[in-house]
Amino acid sequence: MLHVWVVMPTCLPTVLRRCHACASVRFRADGKFRVNAHHKLLDAWLLVLCTGCGDTAKLTFLERTHVRSLRPELLDRMHDNDPALAAELLQDPTVRRRNRITLDWAGAWRLDTGGSDHLDREVIDVSVRFAARIPVRPERLIAEGCALPRAEVDRLITEGRLVSPVRLSGKLSGDFTFTLKR
Numbered sequence: 001m002l003h004v005w006v007v008m009p010t011c012l013p014t015v016l017r018r019c020h021a022c023a024s025v026r027f028r029a030d031g032k033f034r035v036n037a038h039h040k041l042l043d044a045w046l047l048v049l050c051t052g053c054g055d056t057a058k059l060t061f062l063e064r065t066h067v068r069s070l071r072p073e074l075l076d077r078m079h080d081n082d083p084a085l086a087a088e089l090l091q092d093p094t095v096r097r098r099n100r101i102t103l104d105w106a107g108a109w110r111l112d113t114g115g116s117d118h119l120d121r122e123v124i125d126v127s128v129r130f131a132a133r134i135p136v137r138p139e140r141l142i143a144e145g146c147a148l149p150r151a152e153v154d155r156l157i158t159e160g161r162l163v164s165p166v167r168l169s170g171k172l173s174g175d176f177t178f179t180l181k182r
Contacts, residue, residue: 002177003124005145006112008131012087013103015048017057024052026104029090031083034058035075040067044078046089059099061089091133109134113145124180135171138164138178146180156180 015027027048036043042065045058062070077085089095090103109132128141142162143153156162164178 001125003114003126005114005126005128005141006131007109007128007134007136007141008112009087009105009109009134011108012083013090013105013108013134014051015059015090016102016104017048017100019050019052019055019057021055022050022053024050026051027057029086031086032081033078033086035078037067038064041065042067042070042075046086046095059089059095059101061092061095061098087132105134105136109136111141111144122182124182125177126180127175127177129175130173133173135173137171138166138168138176142168142178142180 012029012031015029016025017027018025019027027050029046029048032047034045034047042062043060044062044065045060048057048059049055050057067075074085096102124146126145128138139150139153139157142148143150146153148156153162157168161181162168162178163181164176166172166176168178
């Protein structure tokens with residue numbers, strides 16, 4: 001029987017970027033937006049706060065965009081300071097590249113295994129789904145989901161009792177499956 005685990009975000013990730021006011025590199029996003037109109041053209045930013053000095057920085061995601069080219073619900077979400085929109089924008093590679101930022105997901109996600117009734121079985125087939133593009137080491141997910149130490153997970157991989165069609169070393173942010181044979 002295939003078990004489904006889900007990696008879910010619990011809050012917005014920390015934005016890594018150098019602060020212009022202090023030497024800090026960590027910013028906190030709380031889902032606030034600023035929209036500025038120039039006649040029929042709009043600029044829009046996601047506001048982030050420096051964790052060191054509290055200075056505000058703007059992450060550009062719309063620049064000189066014609067009002068009619070925007071979906072009305074997107075404009076409403078910006079005016080309502082929608083945190084889900086902020087999460088979408090932070091995960092957008094174009095926005096991250098444009099603003100030269102990276103994300104730190106430490107402490108901003110959790111693993112939902114659907115219970116521990118499958119842990120005592122001899123063979124476990126698991127499908128891991130990501131609700132957001134959160135880069136996590138598969139060994140860490142497997143160790144947390146199966147209540148095993150990381151060294152034990154590494155040993156199972158080496159012995160061939162933990163197999164997957166994807167490489168389990170490094171970080172993944174996409175769905176994968178694995179089989180654990182005890």
